[in-house]
Amino acid sequence: MAEKKVILDHINDEGEQTLEVYQGHGGYKALEKAIKQMTPAQILEEVKISNLRGRGGAGFPAGVKWGFIKREALGPKYLICNADEGEPGTFKDRRVMTVKPHIVIEGIIIAAYCMGLDAGYIYIRGEFFEPYQAMDKAIDEAYAKGYLGKNILGSGFNFDLYTYLGAGAYICGDETALMNSLEGKRGMPRLKPPFPAQFGLYGKPTTVHNVETFSAVPSIIANGGKWYSDLGTSKSGGTKLFGISGHVERPGVYELNLGTPWKEFFEDIAGGVRGGKKLKAVIPGGSSTPVLLPHELEGMLLDYESIASRGSMLGTGAVIVFDETTDMVKVAWRAMKFYAHESCGQCTPCREGCDWFYDIFNRIYKGEGREEDLDKIENLSKFIGPNTICAFGDAFVTPALAFIRKFRSDFLEYIKKGKYGLKSGETSHA
Amino acid sequence: MPEIIIDDIPVQFTGKANIIELAKSVGVDIPHFCYHPALSVSGNCRMCMVEVGMPAKEKDGSLSKDENGKVKISFMPKLQPSCYQDPTDGMVIRTKTEKVIQTRKHIMEFLLANHPLDCPICDQAGECVLQDYSFQYGFSKSQFLDQKRTFKKTLFSDVITPELNRCIHCDRCSRFTKEIAHDYSFTRTWRGNKTELSALPGEKITHNYQGNMVDICPVGALTLTDFRFKSRVWFLKHSEGLCTSCGKGCNVVYSIDKQNKVLRIKPRFNAAVNSYWMCDYGRLRYKFFNENRKIAHTSSGTEIDLNTAIEKAATMIKSSTRIAAIASANETLESMQALKDFAENILKTENIDYRVHSSQIENNTDIKTGEVLLANDPYPNSQGAKKSGLSGSVTALDILKNPLQADLLLAVLDDKFVENPDLMEALGKFDKIILFSPFVTVHDHRAVVTFAIPSLIEQSGILVNINGMEQKFQKIITPAGEAVLVPDIINRLTLKISGKMAAGTGA
Numbered sequence: 046m047a048e049k050k051v052i053l054d055h056i057n058d059e060g061e062q063t064l065e066v067y068q069g070h071g072g073y074k075a076l077e078k079a080i081k082q083m084t085p086a087q088i089l090e091e092v093k094i095s096n097l098r099g100r101g102g103a104g105f106p107a108g109v110k111w112g113f114i115k116r117e118a119l120g121p122k123y124l125i126c127n128a129d130e131g132e133p134g135t136f137k138d139r140r141v142m143t144v145k146p147h148i149v150i151e152g153i154i155i156a157a158y159c160m161g162l163d164a165g166y167i168y169i170r171g172e173f174f175e176p177y178q179a180m181d182k183a184i185d186e187a188y189a190k191g192y193l194g195k196n197i198l199g200s201g202f203n204f205d206l207y208t209y210l211g212a213g214a215y216i217c218g219d220e221t222a223l224m225n226s227l228e229g230k231r232g233m234p235r236l237k238p239p240f241p242a243q244f245g246l247y248g249k250p251t252t253v254h255n256v257e258t259f260s261a262v263p264s265i266i267a268n269g270g271k272w273y274s275d276l277g278t279s280k281s282g283g284t285k286l287f288g289i290s291g292h293v294e295r296p297g298v299y300e301l302n303l304g305t306p307w308k309e310f311f312e313d314i315a316g317g318v319r320g321g322k323k324l325k326a327v328i329p330g331g332s333s334t335p336v337l338l339p340h341e342l343e344g345m346l347l348d349y350e351s352i353a354s355r356g357s358m359l360g361t362g363a364v365i366v367f368d369e370t371t372d373m374v375k376v377a378w379r380a381m382k383f384y385a386h387e388s389c390g391q392c393t394p395c396r397e398g399c400d401w402f403y404d405i406f407n408r409i410y411k412g413e414g415r416e417e418d419l420d421k422i423e424n425l426s427k428f429i430g431p432n433t434i435c436a437f438g439d440a441f442v443t444p445a446l447a448f449i450r451k452f453r454s455d456f457l458e459y460i461k462k463g464k465y466g467l468k469s470g471e472t473s474h475a
Numbered sequence: 476m477p478e479i480i481i482d483d484i485p486v487q488f489t490g491k492a493n494i495i496e497l498a499k500s501v502g503v504d505i506p507h508f509c510y511h512p513a514l515s516v517s518g519n520c521r522m523c524m525v526e527v528g529m530p531a532k533e534k535d536g537s538l539s540k541d542e543n544g545k546v547k548i549s550f551m552p553k554l555q556p557s558c559y560q561d562p563t564d565g566m567v568i569r570t571k572t573e574k575v576i577q578t579r580k581h582i583m584e585f586l587l588a589n590h591p592l593d594c595p596i597c598d599q600a601g602e603c604v605l606q607d608y609s610f611q612y613g614f615s616k617s618q619f620l621d622q623k624r625t626f627k628k629t630l631f632s633d634v635i636t637p638e639l640n641r642c643i644h645c646d647r648c649s650r651f652t653k654e655i656a657h658d659y660s661f662t663r664t665w666r667g668n669k670t671e672l673s674a675l676p677g678e679k680i681t682h683n684y685q686g687n688m689v690d691i692c693p694v695g696a697l698t699l700t701d702f703r704f705k706s707r708v709w710f711l712k713h714s715e716g717l718c719t720s721c722g723k724g725c726n727v728v729y730s731i732d733k734q735n736k737v738l739r740i741k742p743r744f745n746a747a748v749n750s751y752w753m754c755d756y757g758r759l760r761y762k763f764f765n766e767n768r769k770i771a772h773t774s775s776g777t778e779i780d781l782n783t784a785i786e787k788a789a790t791m792i793k794s795s796t797r798i799a800a801i802a803s804a805n806e807t808l809e810s811m812q813a814l815k816d817f818a819e820n821i822l823k824t825e826n827i828d829y830r831v832h833s834s835q836i837e838n839n840t841d842i843k844t845g846e847v848l849l850a851n852d853p854y855p856n857s858q859g860a861k862k863s864g865l866s867g868s869v870t871a872l873d874i875l876k877n878p879l880q881a882d883l884l885l886a887v888l889d890d891k892f893v894e895n896p897d898l899m900e901a902l903g904k905f906d907k908i909i910l911f912s913p914f915v916t917v918h919d920h921r922a923v924v925t926f927a928i929p930s931l932i933e934q935s936g937i938l939v940n941i942n943g944m945e946q947k948f949q950k951i952i953t954p955a956g957e958a959v960l961v962p963d964i965i966n967r968l969t970l971k972i973s974g975k976m977a978a979g980t981g982a
Binding site: 214231236385386387388389390391392393394396397398399400401404405408415421424425427428431432433434 | 519521522524559578581582585588618622643662663
């Protein structure tokens with residue numbers, strides 16, 4: 046197997062971001078097919094068959110999510126495209142939005158048509174100014190062509206699409222925090238239930254998907270759900286964008302069928318560890334997914350289930366590679382610094398826990414760690430994840446635990462060399 | 476009626492209910508910081524986490540039972556915040572399991588991680604929810620060894636002294652500001668553990684309800700500037716009473732020190748009047764209770780005993796022909812009725828009235844524009860005075876404007892009258908005056924008699940608020956010095972003048 050370009054097709058072509066070139070490669074054909082030849086129910090059926098799962102990290106089946114929205118329900122219904130790509134290591138959506146914005150827009154319009162939505166918002170991460178401009182330009186082109194606005198393609202269906210530039214908060218990637226931010230409130234996750242499908246943006250039914258999820262929709266409509274599903278595994282259909290970075294020979298965004306063996310992706314496509322060094326660890330799906338050791342990667346397939354069976358997650362497909370020279374204590378320290386900075390501060394375990402974790406990792410890193418610090422992290426962890434309002438608690442606790450469990454000797458080495466040293470009993474090479 | 480089971484106790488409820496309140500009603504305490512019954516649910520403190528279960532069902536929809544025939548309960552894998560979880564029929568809540576207890580301990584540990592251990596110098600100590608819960612539900616030791624988070628000192632209010640290092644980010648104060656005071660100048664700023672409460676940059680909060688933010692702050696992050704460092708709360712006596720600073724009649728608690736001085740007023744819940752709140756105007760006006768008190772009866776400025784005072788006043792009343800009287804809407808209903816009878820039967824004058832303020836003249840019973848509780852009428856019992864028939868053909872204000880029409884003026888004074896220079900000046904134009912006053916006045920030296928009377932917290936009685944609601948209150952402290960209740964003085968005067976007891980008094 047090699048790369049399978051569905052979303053990234055023609056991504057390197059000159060002018061692919063313009064509507065003209067995009068259309069030249071069959072762009073907006075799927076939209077025309079959806080609106081002119083299919084009923085909303087047929088579209089939903091195809092999406093269900095396609096086995097498309099949310100690409101934002103949680104992997105919720107898209108067909109099920111679309112089914113939550115009652116098409117006939119009165120009052121406005123909204124769509125949100127989550128482009129707040131904040132997960133450290135992730136850069137796939139940026140690529141798609143900058144170079145191929147029309148595929149996102151086409152997917153959004155098809156989804157909106159299927160669910161009968163009135164308006165859509167693309168919430169773009171604050172730092173993403175270039176993708177923001179690209180999306181805006183593409184939306185203008187789509188309006189000019191009649192793909193957006195009133196009476197789209199003569200169907201009587203009206204849909205407006207807007208971009209919104211966030212203020213650069215990681216937590217606004219959480220769908221409910223995103224909606225608060227979009228409404229002009231503090232970007233803090235809401236208590237659930239109710240879920241966005243009942244009480245979303247401005248209290249109206251809302252569907253939220255990642256950029257990549259919407260981008261997969263045109264090909265599903267054009268080629269059929271079965272075709273898309275067959276690209277992947279039986280449980281997760283289609284292709285997935287992987288952004289590989291770190292100590293790797295050929296970093297970048299790659300599109301692969303779900304279920305592609307890790308070995309093939311890493312060694313054949315991405316070229317293996319940079320400079321022929323040995324592999325130390327890999328974070329498979331962004332910094333919130335637990336780190337994996339080389340032996341855990343053996344036989345791993347790139348799909349939701351195979352990675353989950355190894356105690357980690359596919360996440361956003363942001364693969365971060367560490368070679369043998371990497372200081373894993375520093376990696377953990379840096380990751381915790383990020384989370385302490387990004388906690389929204391709403392609920393107690395996360396607000397206090399993040400900072401406390403960072404303090405501990407910081408002390409260890411600065412040579413003031415104590416042996417019992419590692420146990421303290423284990424102990425505190427049990428009371429953070431289950432008691433927070435959103436998934437942020439788990440997002441920093443699980444990787445922190447993976448770091449200290451899998452690289453315990455590295456941490457003990459730091460503690461041993463530091464101010465307080467090790468107590469008797471444990472050696473750094475345990 | 477739907478029913479839930481809290482720690483094996485069945486509780487019935489109707490409509491939309493709250494588990495914390497339901498638990499409270501059957502004596503189960505679910506600790507909480509951010510939840511407040513009058514504010515929106517924020518669910519952020521995570522202290523009220525409980526185990527929530529529902530009866531398990533078989534695939535066919537029937538209840539699943541164990542071998543003894545008892546219905547199995549399937550509990551949610553995670554604890555749920557009881558402030559936010561809606562109760563539904565059949566729900567089972569457990570608040571005392573090991574999982575809940577351990578979670579509470581750790582939530583307390585998280586909250587205390589950055590909370591300074593400055594209880595010995597914190598004004599909140601003794602009425603601090605964090606302190607109580609720490610004792611009840613927390614660990615006695617913390618695992619936290621690191622530097623505590625600190626904020627730069629800020630001053631965003633003249634009423635509140637903030638000490639944000641103590642803040643546990645429950646967000647009650649900013650929710651109160653938005654939802655109750657309808658003010659949008661105060662909110663959380665920054666993010667994460669550095670989240671800091673703040674007014675608009677460089678400005679102060681100006682609304683009239685800031686004291687309530689102090690009341691609902693579960694810790695000492697917001698303390699009342701006025702009460703700061705005055706006394707430990709456990710040295711004070713806390714007594715229920717009514718606020719007397721306007722016609723609304725907010726229910727309050729007076730905190731009294733060992734010298735019988737009022738040190739603080741806090742609101743007390745009454746759904747029909749003030750909910751949990753009171754305004755800063757009423758809260759901070761208490762000082763008149765302590766200062767400038769008239770503790771002895773005087774005649775032309777000389778202290779005299781009550782008998783002599785009665786005698787002097789009676790003689791003067793007997794020798795006068797055109798007597799006018801000014802009643803006070805700051806008196807109890809009982810006092811007013813006594814005065815009314817006295818004017819009718821003894822003074823034989825219709826020239827008696829209580830209306831010295833425009834709102835009383837217009838019978839304005841509205842709340843001030845832009846306010847939540849503060850009424851236009853500054854007097855606590857104008858409606859009572861009206862009810863007692865104390866409104867004459869001319870208003871008290873007009874009586875005061877025509878000093879030549881009366882050869883003797885009887886006036887019941889109060890804090891607002893004494894504080895009002897115009898009224899006091901008008902009083903000075905009268906040649907002969909008999910005063911009833913809880914406060915030393917500038918006219919004492921020339922008054923025929925000034926009777927010392929108790930203030931409103933030194934007596935029991937009834938006040939009628941602007942909505943016509945009669946509210947009883949009890950004496951909180953004993954009257955200062957020789958002060959005697961107005962009805963008692965009037966009875967003695969009646970006896971002296973007519974030889975008979977006043978109507979309606981005991982045998």
